[in-house]
Amino acid sequence: MSRFDATPQALNAFIDGELDLATQLEAEALVERDAALRQHTEQLRELSRAVRLQADYHAAPAALRAHLGRRPHQPRWLPSFTWRIAGAGALCSLVLAWGLQMALAPSASDLLLNEAVASHVRATLAQRSIDVASTDQHTVKPWLSARLDFSPPVQHPVAAGAVLQGGRIDYLGGRPVAVLVYQLRAHQIDVFIWPSRERPAIDTPAARRGFQTAAAGFDGMAWLAVSDVNAEDLARVLQALTAGDGAPR
Structure with missing residues (x-):
C-alpha cells in the first residue's frame, strides 16, 4: 500500500521536507518515474525559492529576540491547554476542600450543644452557676424577667425529685437566655430557656x-x-x- 498520495498538500510537504523518512523516499521514487509530476514538483520548488528570495523580511527587535531566547519553545496550543488543566485542577481542589469543610464542620445542632455544655462546665468550675439563689419561684422568675426580654417559666419538677436552686443569665446561640439551676441528689442540672x-x-x-x-419545646419556649x-x-x-408536672410556687 502506497504511503504517498500526490495531492497538493502532500507535494508541499514533500518539497518542504516534512514527510517521514519512508514516505519521503517513496515520494522521491514516484516523482522520478512520473515526468509530469516531476515537472510540477520543479515548478513548486521554483515558486518556493522565489518567495524566499523576494519576500520582505523584518528583523525582530533585540529585546524580543532576547526574551524569546530565554523561553523554551512551546506549541501554540500548550499555554491555553495548560491554563485549562490548571483551572480544572484548581476548581476540583476548591470543590474537594468545600466538601471536606462541609463534612468536617460542626452542625448548628452540635454548636448549640457544645455551647450549652461549655456554659455548664464554666459556671460550675467558676462557682458562679447561680446569680439569684432561691428555691422560691416567685423570687427567681421576677429577677430573670427584669433582666431579659422575655419571662421564663419557673417550675419545680416535683415528680422527678429535682429541687430548684436558683437561676442565672447566660448566652447561647448568640443571645441571652435564662438558666434554671436544679439539684437532683448530688448532681446539678442546668436548664437553658x-x-x-x-x-x-x-x-x-x-x-x-x-x-x-x-431538649424540648413547651409554652412558647425552647x-x-x-x-x-x-x-x-x-x-x-x-x-x-x-x-406541666412542675408545681409553680
Missing part, C-alpha cells in the same frame, strides 16, 4: 464530653437541659418541667 416556636433542632438525648443533654446525671433522670426532669 429562650423564646422559640419550636423545640431546639438538635438530636437529644445526646452525650457531650461526658455530660448528658436533653428548653435545653445539661447535667452529669444519667440520661434517664435528665429526661425525666425535663419531661416534668415541660409537661
Whole structure:
C-alpha cells in the first residue's frame, strides 16, 4: 500500500521536507518515474525559492529576540491547554476542600450543644452557676424577667425529685437566655430557656464530653437541659418541667 498520495498538500510537504523518512523516499521514487509530476514538483520548488528570495523580511527587535531566547519553545496550543488543566485542577481542589469543610464542620445542632455544655462546665468550675439563689419561684422568675426580654417559666419538677436552686443569665446561640439551676441528689442540672416556636433542632438525648443533654419545646419556649446525671433522670426532669408536672410556687 502506497504511503504517498500526490495531492497538493502532500507535494508541499514533500518539497518542504516534512514527510517521514519512508514516505519521503517513496515520494522521491514516484516523482522520478512520473515526468509530469516531476515537472510540477520543479515548478513548486521554483515558486518556493522565489518567495524566499523576494519576500520582505523584518528583523525582530533585540529585546524580543532576547526574551524569546530565554523561553523554551512551546506549541501554540500548550499555554491555553495548560491554563485549562490548571483551572480544572484548581476548581476540583476548591470543590474537594468545600466538601471536606462541609463534612468536617460542626452542625448548628452540635454548636448549640457544645455551647450549652461549655456554659455548664464554666459556671460550675467558676462557682458562679447561680446569680439569684432561691428555691422560691416567685423570687427567681421576677429577677430573670427584669433582666431579659422575655419571662421564663419557673417550675419545680416535683415528680422527678429535682429541687430548684436558683437561676442565672447566660448566652447561647448568640443571645441571652435564662438558666434554671436544679439539684437532683448530688448532681446539678442546668436548664437553658429562650423564646422559640419550636423545640431546639438538635438530636437529644445526646452525650457531650461526658455530660448528658436533653431538649424540648413547651409554652412558647425552647428548653435545653445539661447535667452529669444519667440520661434517664435528665429526661425525666425535663419531661416534668415541660409537661406541666412542675408545681409553680
